[in-house]
Amino acid sequence: MNQQIRLTINGTEHELEIPARRLLVDCLRYDLGLTGTKEGCSVGVCGACTVLIDGEMAASCITLAVAVDGAQITTIEGIAQDGRLHPVQQAFIDHGGFQCGICTPGQVMAAKALLDENPSPTEDEIKAWMMGNLCRCTGYYGILNSVAAAAASQGEGTR
């Protein structure tokens, strides 16, 4: 059954008429063309589909779009500002945080959520947080280094 919802995605309001069973990841990718968000495992485990819903990390593959009617959604397309990459994105480029790239949008969104909450995490805190984002290229040290570097660069920026 089609239902009307309103989502604010990366600051832009969208009115959508979608089936109640539409998953948020499909709504983003197919209804709105925001294909940056990837679908990996489809069961909320791998982290590839990570977006922020009202600032909180969420798995868009197990989120019904109708269930988050009225929410603010942030996707990978929405974190660069004025043509400048987000510090986490820049750090992933500078420190080899990705190989094939399929997990990267989810990794970046998870890392952004971590730094929003904890601007200077320890290595153990980074590992505990990023444990829910799988990389099948197993590029975990590059990811760890990237997140640590992003934290450090954000710290410089605020000093």
Next chain:
Amino acid sequence: MNDFEFHSPSTLEEAFELLERYGDDARVMAGGTGVVLQMKQRLSQPGHVIGLRKVAGLSYIKPVAGNGAVEVGALVTHRTLENDPTVNQALPMVTATYRRVATPRIRSMATVGGGLVHGDPNEDPPPTLIALGATVVLTSASGRRDLPVEDLFIDFYETDVQPGEILTSITIPPQPAGSGWAYLKFLPRTADDYATVSVAAVVTPGEGGICGDVKIVLGAVGMTPVHATQAEDLLRGMALTQENIAACASAVKDVVDPLDDFRGSAGYKRDMAEVFTRRAIQQAIQQALENGQTV
């Protein structure tokens, strides 16, 4: 996923009306991490889904006046609970247990109430909540019913929540004075997995090295959490010696009923239930003694 109609009530009363109208064809959803997965797998095919996200007044954490307990609204997420200073201060066992659930992303979505009514015997919080004697409030159009968490679980994914009822809050009593605790989660595969075996233990040492009280509840080794009362009886009132602890831990093998699956054979899980129960009791005693020394 089957086609369905989604409802988004803003009050509990509206939710009760929807439950009355659609009966067995309705499914209540909180964070969605359980319900959506079951629907994707077609294990659940409701014609109506009642989302509670916009229902006001179910996201709170407050101390219960006078008795040191903490009351938690059903829509509080795992992340909110684990980061709450009141909970961490009064109930460090609860904080530690909720931090062991899945990943930070799932914990940001999943709610405390939704996790309980999901009725999955592999979940982390139920053993700890049962060990601490927590109760839930089930609310319906006709009133409220208080139920120990221990009595909530009936079978795999089946709870005592009756048609028309919604779990609205949970009340967790304070950890017993002088007690020590442990929540051990055996994870041979990955850090975000369900436990192969989990054990919640609370031990209150008495005078002269005697066990004043002990609670032992296991997860992932039966169709519901397993409260090992027979094992507790072997230790309560006895000297806290390694022999008595071993005898108590050994007794859990008689009450667990694990399944063979990719986390291990039933026999292996049964053996690990004993090992992890023994370690949990030892850790809880150690902690109680250390806390006693610092007071």
